[in-house]
Amino acid sequence: CSSTTPITATLFPGDGIGPEIAESVKKVFTTAGVPINWEEHYVSTEIDPRTQSFLTWESLESVRRNKVGLKGPMATPIGKGHRSLNLTLRKELNLYANVRPCYSLPGYKTRYDDVNLITIRENTEGEYSGLEHQVVRGVVESLKIITRQASLRVAEYAFHYAKTHGRERVSAIHKANIMQKTDGLFLKCCREVAEKYPEITYEEVVIDNCCMMLVKNPALFDVLVMPNLYGDIISDLCAGLVGGLGLTPSCNIGEDGVALAEAVHGSAPDIAGKNLANPTALLLSGVMMLRHLKMNEQAEQIHSAIINTIAEGKYRTADLGGSSTTTDFTKAICDHL
């Protein structure tokens, strides 16, 4: 069911190569006739006292109002007294689940064929609490926080995702043999939710074993759900199986239906402004955003055009071993539409 009334979405082009790859998305979306008006917001050069960060209050309000957005890479400026831009977005917008599909791109060979994994990461707590103390000189502690509320919420999201996306299995990744109370609570919540989804196979896998199994045979997994830090680690590992963060999309899910799709690679300042960046991760993140908006027809069209362009292999950016510019690669995708 493709919508025709235009939708307003927030766009954070971000830093470094961000503006170039955002340009690519706008081009491709326009060519495909996607009815979206972008509300563009850049990272500020000054700290906004209302957010305590370089993100302006207006930009956060824009996502809250539109409930949907797309974000390029944002390098957090060095210095004290402000928060990381990515963490600020997650906290302020309550983006509780980070969804990263990792699948092999036809025609782009890695050591692994037919990878098809979804990692779903709790995005708000765990090791990312920011609570650290020096107890006595030379002894530092940091607090990992696991709550029932956040664990149930992300577990519910994972099982619902599995069910609505034709997936068969959810694996909860943990280290509850060591962190019995924190990771134990996470597992308990996953089990509670699993009972409501008898059609989905549920299993629990210890993180070290999970990483070993993933590199030996990723086909053993389907949907993986886990606390924040494990999600950070495993989602990058999975991205590595299919070629890296330049090729994998992601979408952050918040309360009240907010969705912020995001390219999670870096801002690559060394090649910024040179028309060399690969826009694939941001484009595929844009496709996730369209699916979230139920613009399925355009989502599939654009997805196929990206996949086919890469599969053909004639136009590829330098990171994929080609010599195309960002604009040439983008044009090739538009030609496929």
Next chain:
Amino acid sequence: CSSTTPITATLFPGDGIGPEIAESVKKVFTTAGVPINWEEHYVSTEIDPRTQSFLTWESLESVRRNKVGLKGPMATPIGKGHRSLNLTLRKELNLYANVRPCYSLPGYKTRYDDVNLITIRENTEGEYSGLEHQVVRGVVESLKIITRQASLRVAEYAFHYAKTHGRERVSAIHKANIMQKTDGLFLKCCREVAEKYPEITYEEVVIDNCCMMLVKNPALFDVLVMPNLYGDIISDLCAGLVGGLGLTPSCNIGEDGVALAEAVHGSAPDIAGKNLANPTALLLSGVMMLRHLKMNEQAEQIHSAIINTIAEGKYRTADLGGSSTTTDFTKAICDHL
């Protein structure tokens, strides 16, 4: 320099397949003429109040006295009121560094060729503190502890290892962009030690990026040093690159020159007693023990015999796709000696 006065070493055959693979080690060592008397200790069926665990006081005293030992898999009996056997050993014997070489075995094909990595894991603190609290119902916290003393100690071990083993680079793995104080202290200690080893290249890699790089191109790394949990995760990932924990040795280093070599795979109760287990990990761990004892000649002989037997491919256990029994595989190794 091979010793001829016999040395007494502690042997923990462990549970499940443990006794069978320990038998294999004894057979191979005897055939190679290794001058070692084994002091065998089994896991008790009752909790020893002096250790609060199923490990007896006598078995710990044996390692303390001999300063060297070899350990098979130990499944911690289910139940409350006692500590994990592995963790008890690490704590009681102050086994502060866990060293795991991961290298491709000639003739045993995986997706990766020429892997040659050493992971060195801090083994006593971090997320393994065992300190967890439920703050209010549904909110649980666990404490990660990083100390200057333990970080310096493992960093020193890693750089010394690199220098004495002809290695060129040490990578400290961390998540200090999020855990600035704890992982930050770990990095600070690594940097301090790095300054004393100008001939070794030092770098710092964020754990998520490290996992992505490892699966894309493990040749980017050489020696990796890291806090406890990251070590747990990355050492299993690296083992997966070359075939899994059944093929990778490990050695725990303690204060006062204690070394406890260890096969880190599970006790595989399903195949226990069936003469099907693969003794490779325990054999290679035994080789690490011999090198620690400076019995280099026998170490290299046994190492070659293991490697050549696997490379030939005529005798392989079921986990490596063969149909040999443990005793046949062991005999084949002895025949190579």
